[in-house]
Amino acid sequence: MTRDQNGTARRRFVQLLGGGTVLGIGGSTATATHGDRDNGAGTHSKTRDDDSGLVTLESGADFETTVARVEPALEERDLLLVTSVDHAANADTVGAELPPTTLFLFGNPAVGTPLMQASRSVAIDLPQKLLVWAADEDVYVTYNDPHYLARRHGLEGTDERIAGVAEALSDLAHAVANDG
DSSP, X not given: OOHHHHHHHHHHHHHHHOHHHHHTOOSXXXXXXXXXXXXXXXXXXXXXXXXXXXXXXXXXXXXXXXXHHHHHHHHHTTOEEEEEEEHHHHHHTTTOOOOSEEEEEEEOHHHHHHHHHHOGGGGGGOSEEEEEEEETTEEEEEEEOHHHHHXXXXXXXXXXXXXXHHXXXXXXXXXXXXXX
């Protein structure tokens, strides 16, 4: 297959299955939570089912403002933005609609490399990701729970590093959701 034919086939495959299905984001955004608690900064934190390993915060701002907070928050924390993916814009290219959904990939090789040395499979979940998404009038910030990732990849002897990553991700997500 030529490069052009391969790209056309891939787009057709995405169209047939639905972009969200291929990306693992299809279906309803409603999931069971382990509670909805006020985080003390005017937003609510929701931890989804343990099976998903996701932590979601409700943003106190609109989608555009929340997205605009991500890059400065990463820079303040010396985290490298690898790329961002505007899933709604990508859906539009195949004639599909998706509410505002932007994924940011970022990391710090000094932190991630030792985790990959401990278990190479963790590289599938690195660099870290932060998802900003809208549902109806609400905006959310979601990230992977590092403790879940440690269990998923059988990381041993990394408890202190994982705790540090968890604290850093929580701090980042709260800054993006609350501008602080």
